[in-house]
Amino acid sequence: MAAPAGVPAPAQGLWSFAALAAVYFGFIGYFNPYLPLWLKELGFGSLAIGALTAVQSITRVIAPYSWGWLSDHTGRRTGLMRWAASLGLASSLGLLLMPHGVAPSGVVMGGVLFLMFFNTSAMMPMAEAALAQRVSTPQGLDVTRYGRVRVWGSVGFIVTVLVFGFVFERFGLSWFAAGTVALLAALVVVCWRLPAGEDAASVGRPAPALGPVLARPAVRWFFVSVFFMILAHVALYAFFSLYLDALGHSKRVVGVLWAVSVAVEIAWFLLQGRWLARWPLSFWMVVVCAVAALRFGATAAFGTNLVVLVLAQVSHALTFATHHTVCIAFINRHFADRLRGRGQALYSVLGYGLPGVLGGVAGGALGGAWGWAAVFWAAALAALLATLAAWRVARIEG
Secondary structure (H helix, E strand, O other): OOOOOOOOOOHHHHHHHHHHHHHHHHHHHHHHHHHHHHHHHHOOOHHHHHHHHOHHHHHHHHHHHHHHHHHHHHOOHHHHHHHHHHHHHHHHHHHHHOOOOOOOOHHHHHHHHHHHHHHHOOHHHHHHHHHHHHOEEOOEEOHHHHHHHHHHHHHHHHHHHHHHHHHHHHHOOOOHHHHHHHHHHHHHHHHHOOOOHHHHHHOOOOOOOOHHHHOOHHHHHHHHHHHHHHHHHHHHHHHHHHHHHHOOOOHHHHHHHHHHHHHHHHHHHHHHHHOHHHOOHHHHHHHHHHHHHHHHHHHHHOOOOHHHHHHHHHOHHHHHHHHHHHHHHHHHHHOOHHHHHHHHHHHHHHHHHHHHHHHHHHHHHHHHHHOHHHHHHHHHHHHHHHHHHHHHHHHHHO
């Protein structure tokens, strides 16, 4: 059984969630940066590579809510995470069948990636819901303990990006598919080590309706803000490296700038408990969205200035890490108990699903027509819209 609200959850249970975050985001740090390179080595063209790399964002539009609805109505989040990880692993075995040197069918590859991501993309919303339940008190989410768990996802990401960048540079990408299978196998293992009792008390009880929560104006404006905030960050995730390369920055500079953002993200997750409790969640939401507007505007205007770029990347501690924690805490407050799975799923769909698809397509078209700086000016505008929506949340919640 989980510890009651207000009583610290067992450390062993939290370490299991930390291991899950490390392996899951380690898999993302392995797969996402190097999938396009592997597809190129297989013989796919640029258009096919763009379409295949978009599959993950497409699954984030439909998969999280499907699994989140199931987790809320069955009360078995841990069991469903185990199933999702196992099905993702089984699907990934199809990657081992792809021949090298001759591009396999794009439909076959797309089908394998869709099945794999349909399962894995749904895991973190369920994990976030289960973790939030374990580290919540009557006062809300314990951001200190949440940050100490979530930081391991950032550590896992940066470790795999750096380690496998070296490995692939030295030994090539021929083992990419096998590495994918191995990491997903590790994900299955850590899922089976998760504590299973935290949702047992709710099994058999009907899940509450979602409509009354979504009818709250603060919740609606919150999701509007989330949509535009993460839409703004698509410019960073998808086009930042291309922008820097077009400006003539070396690959070493590109790597250092990415490393700066992850380093401050890790530091903030560890220290956020000292700061987030000082002001209301709605205040932080307005601040971080406003900082994002400044960040992307500065990136667009001063892309050749390394000092400005470093400062912009340092702000990642606010625009990503703080924003993410504030969002999890907000969802935990408004989507309690048997609504947590669907609340986290909506955050994933409206934050990382739809903006990922729309931002990738629109950003690519905008960059091709007007240059990559235009993408970051558009990101600044999106962040400004997120700020206005967050301000509405703050006004409503007082």
